[in-house]
Amino acid sequence: MTAKRIVLSSDHAAIDLRQAIAKHILAQGYEVLDIGPVTTESTHYPLHGQAAAQKVVAGEADLGIILCGTGQGIMMAANKVPGIRCGVCSEPFSARMIREHNNAQILSIGARVVGESLAMEIVDAFLGAEFEGGRHATRVDMIEG
Template identity: 80%
Template sequence: MTHTKRIVLSSDHAAIELRQTIAAHVADLGWEVVDIGPVTPESTHYPLHGKAAAERVASGDCRFGIILCGTGQGIMMAANKVPGIRCGVCSDTFSARMIRQHNDANMLSLGVRVLGEGLALEIVDAFLTAEFEGGRHATRVDMIEAQETQEAGLMA
């Protein structure tokens, strides 16, 4: 995984405006933003956008990802199907800090129909400034990764 300040953003059609606001905000914080769209309001399928962003993070191309849809739930589920991704949907700053500190989350999912712009930016800041604590939490993250490997072995 890369430790550069490179972050991928994606959304479905419902969240274009908030995604672009977040992209500008994280760029102002010094992050290199990879915004993979969409850019037009035609209806799109959030699973495709969640997967595309997750693949950028899983490959190491981007350190983190932020994805958005109406509730944040569906796109998060799609992202978590990509091996190596730990994505949580957050509607508060405490949860955003905790998914980084305790779960070493590498993606954040937000719901445009759940959050206002101000709170969304506060959640993004909490996620990006929190650091993984390791220790007992590392053991649990290792267990999650082992489950992922076991499931991949069952599919082979």
């Protein structure tokens, strides 16, 4: 594996799972850029989704993993950043497919939807996959407009 820098962000509902994911991927040799938050004080998921997406677009991170209660809201916020493709996944197959077929740069997970063990399987599937290109590149280009 070529070392990759992964940006992590969440809202207050997903701090514990985000920190567990950070530890998990650090152990695998990834560089982690954890942009918080660090307290469980209520915060706004759109700010955290957009901040992570901006780090990826700026080249400060290769990929991102973002989390909120369901994974849906933070994913929507990340996808508002031009050039970002982010998908919410609750199982490993979709996490692999969003990389292989959609060239997604960011994975979103719902901390209130999946447990820690399943979350690690989802993360591993996402980080272990590579974009296949070919006919999928044509479709990704269509998404980009």
